[in-house]
Amino acid sequence: MTDKDKTEKKDKKERIPRQPMPEQDPRVRIGNFDEVPLGYSPETAMLEARRCIQCKKPGCVTGCPVDIDIPGFIRLVADGDFLGAARKIKETNCLPAVCGRVCPQEDQCEKLCVLGKKWDPVAIGRLERFVADYERNAGTVEIPALPAPTGKRIAVVGAGPAGLTIAGDLVKMGHEVTIFEALHKAGGVLIYGIPEFRLPKSIVDAEVEYLQKLGVRIVTDAAIGRLKTIDDLFAEGFHAVFLGVGAGAPVFMNIPGENFSGIYSANEYLTRSNLMKAYRFPEFDTPIARGRNVAVIGGGNVAMDSVRTALRLGAEKAYIIYRRTKTEMPARAEEVHHAEEEGVQFKFLTNPIEYIGDEKGWVKQMVCQRMELGEPDESGRRRPVVVKGSEFTIDVDTVVVSVGTMANPVIPMTTPGLETNRWGYIVTKDETGETTRKGVWAGGDIVTGSATVILAMGAGRKAAKAIHDYVMSL
Amino acid sequence: MHRITEKVVLSENIVKTVFEAPEIARKRRAGQFIILMIDDRGERIPLTIVDSDPVKGTLTIIYQVVGKTTDQLARLEPGDVIQHVLGPLGHPTEIEGIGTAVCVGGGVGIGVLYPIAKALKEKGTRVISIIGARTKKMLILEEESRSVSDELHVTTDDGSYGYHGFVSDVLRDLIAAGTKIDRVFAIGPVPMMRVVANVTRPHGIKTIVSLNPIMVDGTGMCGACRVTVGGKTKFTCVDGPEFDGHEVDFGLLMSRLQMYAKQEQEARERCRCGDHDR
Numbered sequence: 001m002t003d004k005d006k007t008e009k010k011d012k013k014e015r016i017p018r019q020p021m022p023e024q025d026p027r028v029r030i031g032n033f034d035e036v037p038l039g040y041s042p043e044t045a046m047l048e049a050r051r052c053i054q055c056k057k058p059g060c061v062t063g064c065p066v067d068i069d070i071p072g073f074i075r076l077v078a079d080g081d082f083l084g085a086a087r088k089i090k091e092t093n094c095l096p097a098v099c100g101r102v103c104p105q106e107d108q109c110e111k112l113c114v115l116g117k118k119w120d121p122v123a124i125g126r127l128e129r130f131v132a133d134y135e136r137n138a139g140t141v142e143i144p145a146l147p148a149p150t151g152k153r154i155a156v157v158g159a160g161p162a163g164l165t166i167a168g169d170l171v172k173m174g175h176e177v178t179i180f181e182a183l184h185k186a187g188g189v190l191i192y193g194i195p196e197f198r199l200p201k202s203i204v205d206a207e208v209e210y211l212q213k214l215g216v217r218i219v220t221d222a223a224i225g226r227l228k229t230i231d232d233l234f235a236e237g238f239h240a241v242f243l244g245v246g247a248g249a250p251v252f253m254n255i256p257g258e259n260f261s262g263i264y265s266a267n268e269y270l271t272r273s274n275l276m277k278a279y280r281f282p283e284f285d286t287p288i289a290r291g292r293n294v295a296v297i298g299g300g301n302v303a304m305d306s307v308r309t310a311l312r313l314g315a316e317k318a319y320i321i322y323r324r325t326k327t328e329m330p331a332r333a334e335e336v337h338h339a340e341e342e343g344v345q346f347k348f349l350t351n352p353i354e355y356i357g358d359e360k361g362w363v364k365q366m367v368c369q370r371m372e373l374g375e376p377d378e379s380g381r382r383r384p385v386v387v388k389g390s391e392f393t394i395d396v397d398t399v400v401v402s403v404g405t406m407a408n409p410v411i412p413m414t415t416p417g418l419e420t421n422r423w424g425y426i427v428t429k430d431e432t433g434e435t436t437r438k439g440v441w442a443g444g445d446i447v448t449g450s451a452t453v454i455l456a457m458g459a460g461r462k463a464a465k466a467i468h469d470y471v472m473s474l
Numbered sequence: 475m476h477r478i479t480e481k482v483v484l485s486e487n488i489v490k491t492v493f494e495a496p497e498i499a500r501k502r503r504a505g506q507f508i509i510l511m512i513d514d515r516g517e518r519i520p521l522t523i524v525d526s527d528p529v530k531g532t533l534t535i536i537y538q539v540v541g542k543t544t545d546q547l548a549r550l551e552p553g554d555v556i557q558h559v560l561g562p563l564g565h566p567t568e569i570e571g572i573g574t575a576v577c578v579g580g581g582v583g584i585g586v587l588y589p590i591a592k593a594l595k596e597k598g599t600r601v602i603s604i605i606g607a608r609t610k611k612m613l614i615l616e617e618e619s620r621s622v623s624d625e626l627h628v629t630t631d632d633g634s635y636g637y638h639g640f641v642s643d644v645l646r647d648l649i650a651a652g653t654k655i656d657r658v659f660a661i662g663p664v665p666m667m668r669v670v671a672n673v674t675r676p677h678g679i680k681t682i683v684s685l686n687p688i689m690v691d692g693t694g695m696c697g698a699c700r701v702t703v704g705g706k707t708k709f710t711c712v713d714g715p716e717f718d719g720h721e722v723d724f725g726l727l728m729s730r731l732q733m734y735a736k737q738e739q740e741a742r743e744r745c746r747c748g749d750h751d752r
Contacts, residue, residue, distance in 0.1 A: 182691070221559060223693055259707060259730065260729075283515070
């Protein structure tokens with residue numbers, strides 16, 4: 001009998017529909033920064049877990065960049081052993097509460113779920129989130145026994161998803177791990193980029209605290225490349241270095257008026273709101289423009305996060321300006337859906353070409369062009385082509401440019417022997433992330449360009465094994 | 475955590491604070507800056523390092539009280555702490571191979587200029603300093619500046635001390651008198667730097683300005699500190715803080731500096747009223 005036959009047989013017996021996730025009402029949630037999806041109850045989680053048919057050759061696992069034993073943890077959920085399920089996930093993923101919220105599950109594990117071929121796939125991401133939240137709320141997060149110290153010291157640069165993952169793996173192998181973070185708080189994009197309503201910061205703090213309990217040392221306010229170079233780290237006695245510094249630098253479109261006041265990069269807009277808590281100004285000191293007519297340029301997840309932040313900051317009109325159509329938008333379907341429910345206006349096939357400012361240098365209008373789709377480009381998406389003579393203006397008082405990032409130059413600039421490609425990303429020799437500099441590994445956005453949290457974590461995991469072999473051979 | 479070891483009110487609204495930051499003190503070079511955050515609710519603000527003592531492990535900053543954060547900073551006394559200090563950031567000043575340099579400083583900018591003049595002097599450069607303030611009471615670092623300069627000119631806008639006029643007037647006179655100048659460093663209020671750049675432009679004298687725009691992370695990630703230089707967008711935190719004064723779009727810099735004027739006023743008033751007791 002094939003898996004599909006079994007599915008059908010089981011389904012005739014009991015067809016449980018994919019369990020929906022309760023959410024905050026859109027009309028209420030645009031007035032707060034609280035999390036939008038509210039999570040499964042234990043009963044709903046068990047019901048959803050029972051949908052899993054426990055495939056012998058589970059496709060879901062091959063779709064997971066960190067190889068979680070998905071049928072294994074789901075079986076434990078179905079049995080009501082939620083803490084056992086949490087332990088099972090943590091064998092390979094140290095940030096389940098984060099991944100359960102921000103992973104693009106529909107393109108990874110859930111895409112390959114057998115049930116998805118005929119019905120809806122098992123809600124793996126929601127179950128992962130449930131299990132992690134259950135364990136945290138139960139206050140029973142276990143600290144595993146660690147092996148004897150190896151005496152090897154490893155420096156991790158950047159406390160984002162890649163850095164936190166590799167630190168967790170290496171400390172569990174008995175190494176002494178120090179993370180250096182330039183910001184005043186650990187978490188990287190999880191704290192400066194992803195808004196509270198999608199990933200509560202208390203969850204990131206709890207995951208960071210767990211690593212510290214495992215013995216990982218975190219040094220904040222440390223700008224590696226400036227305060228200490230990579231050479232300095234080796235001179236201080238570190239045996240290996242992992243660079244997980246993210247892509248960082250924002251991209252602008254280089255169009256007239258782009259530096260007017262009121263125009264932000266998505267990085268700045270989100271950093272002010274998330275990391276610096278500008279949405280709670282003046283209780284917190286960092287200000288942010290609370291625009292009435294806000295345009296966000298771009299169609300990715302970061303653009304969705306920005307436009308939904310703008311609504312919560314009080315925007316009357318919040319637009320997504322995207323030069324292709326909804327089909328080509330890189331954002332997750334769920335995020336687009338949430339934005340639509342909240343009243344975001346999507347202006348597709350539209351591209352800004354100039355900003356017009358007022359007498360004080362504050363943006364007041366943007367000039368846009370209409371586009372149409374031509375032949376596919378190198379990314380496989382149909383190339384937007386300008387419709388001649390189609391210029392029109394939109395009134396805006398705040399603009400957020402979310403068209404991507406490029407590599408931050410500081411570490412390559414100050415590290416001799418570290419090769420970068422023509423876009424400034426660090427060149428790695430193989431998939432473990434080994435760089436051209438001996439003893440130095442790199443992973444995450446600084447290697448691949450901007451990607452997802454889970455891919456950065458996957459890079460951290462692969463490098464951990466290679467660094468372990470390297471330092472043990474010294 | 476960075477403990478404050480010394481605080482001096484230099485003049486009305488201009489304060490010097492010395493605090494512990496041993497690693498930055500060892501690494502820092504002239505022209506570099508820090509981002510500091512007083513506490514976990516504070517904002518991140520950039521300040522140029524005026525001096526450092528690698529032995530004591532301390533940094534010196536001089537700042538004008540203009541908003542909530544500088545107001546709060548000025549109230550911190552020896553023994554109090556600054557929670558977060560990131561640095562040293564930015565490129566150090568290029569000080570090699572300059573025969574004669576004119577260092578033009580205005581107001582609190584003299585604090586930023588002084589370490590550069592000092593570093594130039596140590597490299598054997600002939601240093602002519604022109605420092606100025608609105609009025610005598612607001613002039614800072616006169617003796618320190620004199621000690622690192624071959625020639626020192628002092629100006630006040632109201633004529634209460636030194637030359638009655640602007641720093642740019644003295645510079646114009648020096649150029650007119652045929653003084654051979656290889657480079658000008660101009661640091662102070664944006665309008666002053668713009669005027670100085672306009673004075674030197676027709677003479678082709680390379681003029682370096684140090685910019686202090688609004689900044690958040692300070693590591694090149696956010697783009698808040700962008701300025702237009704030579705028609706191109708630059709990030710002050712990683713590309714600067716010093717730029718060719720003949721290329722900087724000062725008008726744009728001034729308007730971006732005003733971006734949060736209203737909120738800054740609001741925050742400072744709350745702070746003054748004491749309902750924000752931190």
